[in-house]
Amino acid sequence: MSHRLCGSTGIGRSRYNRQSAVLLRPVELQRLDGRRLSPRRSCSAGASVSERCHLSDDLSPKHGQLGDTVGNPVGVLTIAFSPDGTLLATGSSDGTARLWDAASRTLVAEPINGHDSGVSSVHFSSDGRLLVTVGRTICLCDLMDTECPRKVGKPFSSALTAKPALSSDGNLAAGHANGAVQLWDLSTQTKLGGALRGHADAVTAIAFSPDGCLLARAGRDIQLEPLGSRRTRPDGGE
Template sequence: MGGGGSALRVCAEHRGGINWLSLSPDGQRLLTGSEDGTARLWSAADGQCCALLQGHESYVTFCQLENEAAFTCSADRTIRKWDVLTGQCLLVFRGHTSIVNRILVANNQLFSSSYDRTARAWSVDAGQASQEFRGHRNCVLTLAYSAPRDLPGAPFEEEAAAGGLLVTGSTDGTAKVWQVASGSCHQTLRGHTGAVLCLVLDAPSHTAFTGSTDATVRAWDILSGEQLRVFREHQGSVICLELANQHVYSGSADRTVKCWLADTGERVRTFTAHRHSVSALKYHAGTCKCPWPCPDLPSPPLGPCHCPSQSLLALRQTLPAQGLSASPPRFPP
């Protein structure tokens, strides 16, 4: 953190702002989705454009890159699957009736959220919707998934454990926990007084963290629906969240990022550098040899210290009227 940085590579062939980017699991490729209605694949090694993904009829809202396939969603109400080697469109997922806001590929399924007030589950290989999650009273914005292996057996329902749980956040001020196998709502998480813009899931502890326009981050038990903690120090909407090493990082319209202890809600540090809203962040763990006591951790680490002061926190700010960064959700009239 701190200090200026120089660009290693510049990828500059889009004709519109970049709304989202995704790095492949193997780190070899970068996928960008743009206002110009296209996505592009780039080589992470040299920054060269490998493939132009054309077919969407409106701007690309989000993208996810796997090692063998790329996925994009758009304001044209569709989701597309692409071959990462040829750039060919392999599948078009149709069914949403409004802008598709987010997608998530997990457990050989694709999950999507939309301004049509629904989330959906799809077969990654067939492109057919296998489940619809209907119950939010407004736009569904953000998604997280807990696989069956992360869920307990008894006393939790076998049906829920079989398909896992999907957690969604909405502009109606709630988050919902859904049983993927049945499509039924398991819990509604109520407490926010504004739209839920972002969420992250700590699957082993069955804890969801949500960020909202009410300037708070909240922690929830997704099995019981209980609100566990409220993180209250932000002065603007919480736009993005990251969970790493038992710390929660929150980026806000108040131009700061805050680091919190996940299990207590205690604020550890505030990062102040940006001149505009922070709309995306990414944590990269580093190692340090700082002697105990480390100023950033409440107890001695079991291995190398992965403390925030010795790690890299990549922050992205919203630059008004320039469209150069990952965009926070847009709300239709």
């Protein structure tokens, strides 16, 4: 049973500037569309409006630049650090994702293809073994060999209206235009039970609690959903 927290939140669909993006220094934070701090808290990255990419070492004046080393720089729409802070994933407007070594500021693999539109978000699984890339659909890459990421299964899910959320125990929640949220087991790419419904309009945001037992989902209101057996029970139902 879900619990509604409040009425209209004024939350709208997030919008990306698809012209370009950049990883910026802290002094330029007022221009940032997104910013990430590495788990080691010694390095940060931000995405904004240029075709250059920068990493900032927060504990020193050193700054490293990403993106300009690539043959044809493209707008970076999203960024994420791996759980151990050694890798940075970027998603670009050309439908590719890239993996960078955060220490050397160099690409560790060829660009990862799989989307026919811009990559709007990238996520690492909690153990760092999977990379999730999101565009019009969701794609998975196995990172056992980071120099040669291997695509896993086929693209899945569609009509996404919110950035997917990953739980600590390997599940993914995807929000859709019809107000439903679907849970997926990433390891098997199977649905966990039927869709969670309750929003009259599109889902705009999703988050798991740290233990993965509770799901928060937002549209015109915010609802909390205890997950229970949905965390482990594959089911092909809608």
